[in-house]
Amino acid sequence: MNKKYLYWGLALVVVLYLANSQKWKGYAYPDKNNLSNVIELGEFKTEDECNAVAINTLRRVSSISAGDYECHKDE
Numbered sequence: 001m002n003k004k005y006l007y008w009g010l011a012l013v014v015v016l017y018l019a020n021s022q023k024w025k026g027y028a029y030p031d032k033n034n035l036s037n038v039i040e041l042g043e044f045k046t047e048d049e050c051n052a053v054a055i056n057t058l059r060r061v062s063s064i065s066a067g068d069y070e071c072h073k074d075e
Contacts, residue, residue, distance in 0.1 A: 025074045026050040028057040032068035047071055 026041035039057060044050040054069035061067070 023074045024050040024071050026054050026069065026071045028054050028061075028063075028067060028069045030058065030061050030063040030067045032066065041069075043074060044071070 024044045024047050026044060028039040028041055029035055029037060030039070031037055039061075041050065041053050041057060044053065050071035051069075054071060055064070058064045058067045058069060
C-alpha cells in the first residue's frame, strides 16, 4: 500500500515540475506593418506576465495602436 502512495506522489511531483517549467517568449513590434523591427522581450514564467510586459513596452515606445506583439511557449 505504501508503494502505491509513493508512485502517486512521484507522479505528482513530475507533473508539477513540468507545469512550472514552461516558459513564454515575448516579442513586440512597434510597427505591425514592419515585422523586421522587433523588440525581443525575453522569457517569462506565465503568458499573463509576457502579455503585460509586451503591452507596457508598446506603450513606452508610443506604439500601442500601431504596433503588435506575440507571446508563445518556448518548447
